[in-house]
Amino acid sequence: MVGFRDFLSELEELGLLARIDKRVSTRFEIAAVIKKLNSRPVIFTNIEGHKDFKLAANIAANRRLVARSLNISEGELLSRLIYAIENPSKGEVVEDAPCQEIVIRDPDLRKLPFLIFGERDGGPYLTAGIVIAYDPEYGFNASYHRLMLIGKNKLVARILPRHLNAYIERGNRDVAITIGNHPAFMLASAVSWKLGISELDIANALKPMKYTWTITNNLLVPADCEVVLEGRVTDEWTDEGPFIDITGTYDIVRKQRVIEIKCITMRRDTIFQQILPGGPEHRFLMGTPREATIFREVSKVCDVLDVRLTGGGCNWLHCVIKIRKKNEDDGRRAIEAAFKAHKSLKHVIVVDEDIDISDPNEVEWALATRTQLDKDLILKPGELGSSLDPSADQVNRITCKAGVDATIPLGEEREKFIKARIPGEDELKLEDYIQ
Numbered sequence: 001m002v003g004f005r006d007f008l009s010e011l012e013e014l015g016l017l018a019r020i021d022k023r024v025s026t027r028f029e030i031a032a033v034i035k036k037l038n039s040r041p042v043i044f045t046n047i048e049g050h051k052d053f054k055l056a057a058n059i060a061a062n063r064r065l066v067a068r069s070l071n072i073s074e075g076e077l078l079s080r081l082i083y084a085i086e087n088p089s090k091g092e093v094v095e096d097a098p099c100q101e102i103v104i105r106d107p108d109l110r111k112l113p114f115l116i117f118g119e120r121d122g123g124p125y126l127t128a129g130i131v132i133a134y135d136p137e138y139g140f141n142a143s144y145h146r147l148m149l150i151g152k153n154k155l156v157a158r159i160l161p162r163h164l165n166a167y168i169e170r171g172n173r174d175v176a177i178t179i180g181n182h183p184a185f186m187l188a189s190a191v192s193w194k195l196g197i198s199e200l201d202i203a204n205a206l207k208p209m210k211y212t213w214t215i216t217n218n219l220l221v222p223a224d225c226e227v228v229l230e231g232r233v234t235d236e237w238t239d240e241g242p243f244i245d246i247t248g249t250y251d252i253v254r255k256q257r258v259i260e261i262k263c264i265t266m267r268r269d270t271i272f273q274q275i276l277p278g279g280p281e282h283r284f285l286m287g288t289p290r291e292a293t294i295f296r297e298v299s300k301v302c303d304v305l306d307v308r309l310t311g312g313g314c315n316w317l318h319c320v321i322k323i324r325k326k327n328e329d330d331g332r333r334a335i336e337a338a339f340k341a342h343k344s345l346k347h348v349i350v351v352d353e354d355i356d357i358s359d360p361n362e363v364e365w366a367l368a369t370r371t372q373l374d375k376d377l378i379l380k381p382g383e384l385g386s387s388l389d390p391s392a393d394q395v396n397r398i399t400c401k402a403g404v405d406a407t408i409p410l411g412e413e414r415e416k417f418i419k420a421r422i423p424g425e426d427e428l429k430l431e432d433y434i435q
């Protein structure tokens with residue numbers, strides 16, 4: 001098994017990890033550096049006021065990084081994720097876990113490098129914390145929740161009405177918050193699939209995991225994560241926010257639940273972790289499980305090869321689907337299936353197998369050379385869409401959705417649509433020609 005720390009070492013050996021030894025502040029400065037690095041992985045080794053901690057970010061910020069962490073190609077990522085969701089399996093449970101090398105009872109959370117990201121943030125935040133809870137009927141659940149620091153041992157958690165909320169309402173108050181996780185566990189915890197299918201088991205199907213029992217509250221956590229906060233959801237509610245959301249704009253203040261932390265366990269030479277809100281890692285983790293859902297649904301109606309929620313569409317609103325077209329209406333069927341799979345989806349473009357969907361210019365080229373919109377456009381006015389889109393009605397969520405079939409018509413002569421190739425161009429090395 002390879003954990004968070006081993007993956008960081010691998011990135012460092014490959015020259016992919018930015019190491020920042022300059023002294024940096026948890027107030028704005030660290031966030032600004034992470035933002036400036038775009039999706040490049042980074043480790044900060046000298047944090048003002050937190051000399052016992054290093055801090056890493058951007059380690060699961062794009063497909064290339066996460067595919068590397070799973071030892072697969074980028075093209076295999078979605079099918080591996082779908083496999084893991086459909087074939088969850090139990091990880092090994094171990095004792096003497098690295099994440100429990102240091103045990104602190106009666107802890108002070110203010111010693112941890114919570115960050116202030118933006119100027120209107122409601123307080124210092126932890127954004128990379130994965131909350132694990134247990135229900136006797138449904139088993140373990142793991143999910144991301146942003147956590148605002150409000151006192152020595154208190155956090156307020158943004159909890160949407162999804163799985164963790166259901167667990168709490170069923171009386172399960174014990175939680176463990178894990179920080180410094182391998183990308184396999186990060187990606188699995190970003191999946192919101194079915195109640196009763198454990199993200200711990202999805203993670204193990206992505207990559208073999210080892211789990212260990214928490215010290216105070218009988219929960220399983222990844223044995224080689226960096227930090228575990230053991231605590232309990234209280235009956236107290238308080239203001240959470242404002243804080244930056246996936247669109248890069250500020251979310252409103254809401255009354256949310258308070259979590260009390262009773263014990264912290266850590267690895268020695270602890271590496272803390274944060275995710276830039278609205279940044280590439282946040283968007284990748286939210287978007288990728290939706291790509292998997294769309295892939296599954298589209299595969300029921302045609303031969304789908306790949307799906308991408310694009311960066312320009314906030315990894316949420318715009319989708320490009322690559323298919324191997326066999327029937328004339330495959331494009332239209334793919335569009336309808338995608339809207340069925342992801343309710344927030346606004347625009348869909350379907351392309352053929354020769355288009356590189358990671359390149360926006362290639363997708364635009366397909367639009368330019370393969371569509372006649374009087375035939376290839378599907379317009380869907382008056383649909384229920386995302387509350388995040390400022391051009392839609394954000395109160396009743398009514399929006400106009402659209403899909404474009406940018407595949408080559410089967411009846412046409414295929415040759416005239418295919419990019420011309422020069423024999424030998426792919427193998428040619430310019431170094432053989434230029435001194």
Ligand SMILES: [Mn+2]
Nearest residue numbers: 141142163193
């Ligand atoms: Mn769940």
